[in-house]
Amino acid sequence: MSSVNHTVLGKRFMVVALTFFAIGGFLSMLIRAQLATPNSAFIGPEIYNQIFTMHGTVMMFLFAIPMFEGFVIYMLPKMLGARDMAFPRLTAYGFWCYLFGGSILIIALLVGAAPDSGWFMYTPLSSRPYTPGINADVWLLGLTFVEISAVTAAIEIFISILKMRAPGMSLARMPLIGWYMLVTSGMMIVGFPPLILGAILLELERAFDLPFFDPTRGGDPLLWQHLFWLFGHPEVYIIFLPAAGALSTIIPVFAQRTILGYRSIIAAIVAMGFLSFGLWVHHMFTVGIPHLALAFFSAASALVAVPTAIQIFAWIGTLASGRPRWDIPMLYVAGFFCVFVIGGLTGVMLAMVPFNTQAHDSYFVVAHLHYVLVGGFVFPMLAGIYHWMPHISGRQSLYRLSVPAFWLIFIGFNLTFFLMHLTGLMGMPRRISTYPSNWGWDWLNLLSSIGGFILTMGFCLVLADLVLQWRFGRRYRRDPWKAQTLEWATATPPAPYNFAALPRVDRRADMLEPAKIGPVLAGARAISASCAMASRKRWASTCSPASRST
């Protein structure tokens, strides 16, 4: 329980995040069951509003961000050739904050007092006169703990990248995922405080009647929207960039060549991080901001397509100029290309102000955001799970279930969400709990619901596949994929201290030979571990092989 080791805490983060993913997925099944037929009496608006609010909140705050935090906390020191993160106790603090905040929300859901003002909590709907119960307070307090956890993780990742790299690994030799995480964690340090601040203001308004957002007493409800989206839009890139980092690590392994355009990709990542703070108003195109002011945010939103295109073509170019081989992770990478590119293209459409006035807050946006987030995060995450699970379990995948699971997920996802583009353009607004059958939305919603259940079956099959791999997978020696990054030079499953001796890096760290350097580093185990314990007490808990795990 009291472990501060990054391998243990990284796994805990991921297990808890995947549990929340299952909860969020279950809620989405309730949503699709309710919307499958018109005039449905399955759940009324009171419960429905809690369910869609919690679906969004759980997926964004309790699943996506903690999932990549867990991945990074587990993997980053191993990729950078370090023994742990910079502040192991802070890792543990962040984990417990996250678990505490997330539990508040889930308990509130179980007792029927979950937030019901939407995951964006627009004022004045979320203010006391219109949400008198504790529902909104649960969101503001629970989420603030999760955000504090995210900020601590971001600070830790940022410092670890700058200070903990192996000898010889300059920033210019760092594997690309290090650059992705450096930029992402910087974005989190800048992007989360506006939301924490906004949540504090709103709680002050609710608890002590300070009218920050009340127009009748000199406040303005739009202040909340600006604070929320100033966080909320970078958030989307905060979720996408780590996934893109995983892709930039996985694709070269299966292309059997190093990534193409290393420096251009770094420039693209930095450009994305910068631009992501200049386009939050594209969530607010219909609030009545003057048109020329909107033009700036429209252009900035369109411009994000450029660094994204640079990465997409660098990845395709890497495959085209290598000797690509096919394996389960690549199946999900192909799914990523298909789904994410559609999401990116509809994103450019939505960035156009006139079109946005029709599509905004309709199911078109629901389709778009799921294409971007599932395409840009869940597909790369599944690729990553199949790629790195052998590192965690020490066993290789079985493949029997992997392929059908992929097809269920891919077909189910597209059936659910592709049709929603049309549902939205045919006028269905978001967040309605039911609809009459005279608007022509019936068959689209029924097919979307069927697709949703196929998608869920796919995820269940992935879970079964992973359990079977854990139980029956073949053991292997080092580096089963012939990857060229340092994490595969550790033992698998890894020792708590990762490397008995720290590697010295003399070239770009995505061109190494883990199968050769791993045994050498492990051979130095006795000397280095004792040495580390003697010289730096801070390492004691992470070096000792006796350190407790879950």
Next chain:
Amino acid sequence: MLLAGCSGELSALDPAGPRAASLATLWWIMLGGAALLFALVMVLFGIAYLRPGWLSRITPMQWIVGGGLVLPIPILVLLTGAALVLGEQLLPKGDAPLRIEGQARQWAWSFGYPGGAGPYDGTLHMPAGEPVDIAVTSADVIHSFWVPRLGGKIDAIPGHVNVIRLEADEPGIYWGQCAEYCGQGHDGMQFRVEAHAPEDFAALMAGAAQ
């Protein structure tokens, strides 16, 4: 066949006025462009696997500059510029013949007309064949005013008045709804829009004013 599938009384793809029609045209153009770009990316990805030799002579610089800069930038500049011009044309600028006040509250709409005619709760009356400005606000939480077949949407925000211009080609009944989540009655916040021939509208206003 496809267009028939898109028709519906709330369908933005079944426009009934010039403003909604230009928005629908923008959509169909963007859909065509997006389909081409999607096909391009998928074909390149497919070739990388199925015919690796075909693309092997493209240099890294060509991938980055060609795919990342030369391909998207002209498209984005053209599209953003065209959307800006279209957006300017759709703005409620200059003299509109008629300005109607729309007020949202949980969970209904009411509309007021110049000279104190009305309000007719729940139904928006407007003349057909000419642009009409709707000045929208809210009495409580944020709502959004959306008549998909006549134009885009605008939010109804307490403390703010936002104006949107609509136009219907023909007299008839159209439907609008609240597009911003506003609490438990959000599902049922539809409203009727009746577009009348101009002389009928004038008669209606004259009758209501008496």
